[in-house]
Amino acid sequence: MHLPASLLDRTGWRRALRPNGDLEIPADAAPISDHDVAGLRERRAFTERPPLGARLPVSYRLAPGWARAMAASAIGRWNRHRADRWAAFPGWPIDLSTDVLDDLRDATVSPQPPSGRAPVVLTHDIDSPEGLKNLVARFLPLEEAVGARSTSYIVPCAWPLDHSLIAELMARGHEVGVHGYDHGNLTPFAADRDRRRRLDAARPFTERYGVTGYRAPSLLRTRPLLRDLGARYLYDSSIPTAGGLFPVPNNGCATARPFFVEQIAELPLTLPRDGSLRFLGHSPGEIARMWIECADLVALARGVVVLLTHCERRFSGRAEMLDAYRRLLEHLSAGTNRFTFSRPAAVIDAVRERELLRASDATRATAS
Ligand SMILES: [Zn+2]
Incomplete structure (x- = not known):
C-alpha cells in the first residue's frame, strides 16, 4: 500500500x-481521521489537466478508431515495464491503500460494514453503433446465462441511436446510463455554461430511459464536472480505483468502496479495464486471470466489483476477449457465497444507508 x-x-x-x-x-x-481517508482517496482522483487528445484544435475522433488504438497500443507496450513511473500511485493493476487506511480509523466511528457477499456491477461503455449491436448480440447472452444484468453507458449526442436495440436490452432487464455528450473529451474542461449545456443535451435520453448514472468519456473528470453531475444524476462512475497509464499516468482513488465527493455518490471502477490491458499487450488469458484475482481481492476488502468493458471488436467484442469475459462471469457466479450480481443504484442506496447510520453513530459517540 x-x-x-x-x-x-x-x-x-x-x-x-x-x-x-x-x-x-x-x-x-x-488517530486517522475521515479527512486523512478522503485526502488519500482524492489525491489522484481527478484529471485536472486535459490529456493531449482533448487539447488538440480538431476532435481526436477524426482519427479512425484503429489508428487511435494503434497509437495507444504503441504507448502501452513501450510503457508496460515502467509501471513504477505511471503507476507510482495508485499502483497497477489495483491499489486499495485508501481502504486499508479507512479500516485503521478510530474504531468508534468506523464500524465495519456488514461482511457478506461483494456486489458485482457489470458495465459497458457504448461509443459506437457497432458497440451497441455487439452488446445486444454477444455480451447480454453471456450475462443472462449466469443470471446477471449489466449497465451500458451510451454516448447520447454523437451518432444516430438505434432505439429498438436500447428498448430490447431494457426489456431484457438491463439498463443504460449516459456516456458524456459526443465523446469529444471537452465537457470536463469546458467553461461552466458550455459544460452545463453539454450535460443538459442528454436530458431527452435520460428521461426516456430513466437514467440515474453517468460515466465520463475516457474517464476524464474534474471537480466542476462532478459538481454539475450531482444536480443531474444519482451517481457517477468515472473514477478508477487504479487508472494506470490512461487517461493520464498515476490516476485513481485507491479504493474499491463507493464514496461521496462533490455532493455526488461515486461508484469507482475497481477492476482494470479492457482497453488499458489490451494496450499494455496482455493476452485475453492473462486478462481473465487478472480480472479474477482483482475481483477476489475486492471481495476480501469489502468493496464492489465494478468492471468496464467496451463492446467494439477492437476492445472486447471479439471471440477471445468474450471468452475472457465469460471466464470471469463464471468465476463470479460460482462463488455465490462471495459475490452477488447487483446494479449501481442498489449499491449506492446501500452505501447511503450505511453512511447515515455511521453519521448517527458518530453523533451519539460525541454526545456520550
Ligand atoms: Zn467511451
Missing part, C-alpha cells in the same frame, strides 16, 4: 516502519 509521507510523520507511524516494510502501529499513534 502507499501512504503520504506527511501522514506517516503526523501519526508517528514512520518510527514504527521496519526495514522490510512491515508496520506495527504504535500504541501512542495519532
Whole structure:
C-alpha cells in the first residue's frame, strides 16, 4: 500500500516502519481521521489537466478508431515495464491503500460494514453503433446465462441511436446510463455554461430511459464536472480505483468502496479495464486471470466489483476477449457465497444507508 509521507510523520507511524516494510502501529499513534481517508482517496482522483487528445484544435475522433488504438497500443507496450513511473500511485493493476487506511480509523466511528457477499456491477461503455449491436448480440447472452444484468453507458449526442436495440436490452432487464455528450473529451474542461449545456443535451435520453448514472468519456473528470453531475444524476462512475497509464499516468482513488465527493455518490471502477490491458499487450488469458484475482481481492476488502468493458471488436467484442469475459462471469457466479450480481443504484442506496447510520453513530459517540 502507499501512504503520504506527511501522514506517516503526523501519526508517528514512520518510527514504527521496519526495514522490510512491515508496520506495527504504535500504541501512542495519532488517530486517522475521515479527512486523512478522503485526502488519500482524492489525491489522484481527478484529471485536472486535459490529456493531449482533448487539447488538440480538431476532435481526436477524426482519427479512425484503429489508428487511435494503434497509437495507444504503441504507448502501452513501450510503457508496460515502467509501471513504477505511471503507476507510482495508485499502483497497477489495483491499489486499495485508501481502504486499508479507512479500516485503521478510530474504531468508534468506523464500524465495519456488514461482511457478506461483494456486489458485482457489470458495465459497458457504448461509443459506437457497432458497440451497441455487439452488446445486444454477444455480451447480454453471456450475462443472462449466469443470471446477471449489466449497465451500458451510451454516448447520447454523437451518432444516430438505434432505439429498438436500447428498448430490447431494457426489456431484457438491463439498463443504460449516459456516456458524456459526443465523446469529444471537452465537457470536463469546458467553461461552466458550455459544460452545463453539454450535460443538459442528454436530458431527452435520460428521461426516456430513466437514467440515474453517468460515466465520463475516457474517464476524464474534474471537480466542476462532478459538481454539475450531482444536480443531474444519482451517481457517477468515472473514477478508477487504479487508472494506470490512461487517461493520464498515476490516476485513481485507491479504493474499491463507493464514496461521496462533490455532493455526488461515486461508484469507482475497481477492476482494470479492457482497453488499458489490451494496450499494455496482455493476452485475453492473462486478462481473465487478472480480472479474477482483482475481483477476489475486492471481495476480501469489502468493496464492489465494478468492471468496464467496451463492446467494439477492437476492445472486447471479439471471440477471445468474450471468452475472457465469460471466464470471469463464471468465476463470479460460482462463488455465490462471495459475490452477488447487483446494479449501481442498489449499491449506492446501500452505501447511503450505511453512511447515515455511521453519521448517527458518530453523533451519539460525541454526545456520550
Ligand atoms: Zn467511451
